[in-house]
Amino acid sequence: MSQPAISKAPDRIAGMFDAIAKHYDLLNHVLSAGIDRRWRWRAIEALSLSGVERVLDLCTGTADLALAARTATPGAARVVGVDFADAMLRVGRGKLLHARLDDAVSLVRGDATRIPVADRAVDAVTIAFGIRNVERPAAACEEIHRVLRPGGRLAILEFAVPTAPVLRAAYLAYFRYVLPRVGKLVSRHDTAYEYLPASVDTFASPGEFVELLQASRFVDIRAVPLTFGIVYLYTARRG
Numbered sequence: 001m002s003q004p005a006i007s008k009a010p011d012r013i014a015g016m017f018d019a020i021a022k023h024y025d026l027l028n029h030v031l032s033a034g035i036d037r038r039w040r041w042r043a044i045e046a047l048s049l050s051g052v053e054r055v056l057d058l059c060t061g062t063a064d065l066a067l068a069a070r071t072a073t074p075g076a077a078r079v080v081g082v083d084f085a086d087a088m089l090r091v092g093r094g095k096l097l098h099a100r101l102d103d104a105v106s107l108v109r110g111d112a113t114r115i116p117v118a119d120r121a122v123d124a125v126t127i128a129f130g131i132r133n134v135e136r137p138a139a140a141c142e143e144i145h146r147v148l149r150p151g152g153r154l155a156i157l158e159f160a161v162p163t164a165p166v167l168r169a170a171y172l173a174y175f176r177y178v179l180p181r182v183g184k185l186v187s188r189h190d191t192a193y194e195y196l197p198a199s200v201d202t203f204a205s206p207g208e209f210v211e212l213l214q215a216s217r218f219v220d221i222r223a224v225p226l227t228f229g230i231v232y233l234y235t236a237r238r239g
Ligand SMILES: C[S@@+](CC[C@H](N)C(=O)[O-])C[C@H]1O[C@@H](n2cnc3c(N)ncnc32)[C@H](O)[C@@H]1O
Pocket: 010, 013, 014, 017, 028, 058, 059, 060, 061, 062, 063, 064, 065, 082, 083, 084, 085, 088, 110, 111, 112, 113, 127, 128, 129, 130, 133, 134, 135
């Protein structure tokens, strides 16, 4: 059944993430039972970094994936994280300072559909749980293609709804009833954790997202289900 569209106007999305920024990391780890770290690690592993790369982490939020790209062995030489939610970036900057990684990882305020990076300037682009929030994902994919050097790699993590009937029912029950209640209790935000399941329900299926990557001229596209298909890792290259 098709779901009603939800507003992804940039001001609304940035405002919502700003409002939950302080609780974001805790809720991420609790609501995913800690598996989110492993998903991010899989995304970095897919880049096959060798220690010299410049990595762009789009929709970086509190910079967990940017940090993982730098601290992997071997990791990226430099990482730039871009996000339009100021408060999320502030939390991220605190983590970089704490880890003494603020020289190798920088966080910049910007929109994924107008990336503040020169053409062909980065070796790899990552996005974790960000693309479904972008109002115009096709425009973001075009921009990613522009900033990647030829041959550069892309790794995107995003939620999906599993297809196996029992798992699907359990997942939807958790996403629609448990997660919004726990999220509201901890973050004290009325709607952010209702938006999350709605945004997953209405986002492209893995097949549709692969088609979008193809239309954006990426090559070697793969969609790998993680944790019974509740998350997909999409990988691709700029030809
Ligand atoms: C669910 S959080 C994910 C944060 C982080 N990547 C992680 O793995 O925890 C989504 C992030 O995407 C950002 N975002 C959504 N649309 C964006 C856009 N068009 N441009 C830049 N950032 C965007 C939000 O501000 C938010 O910080």
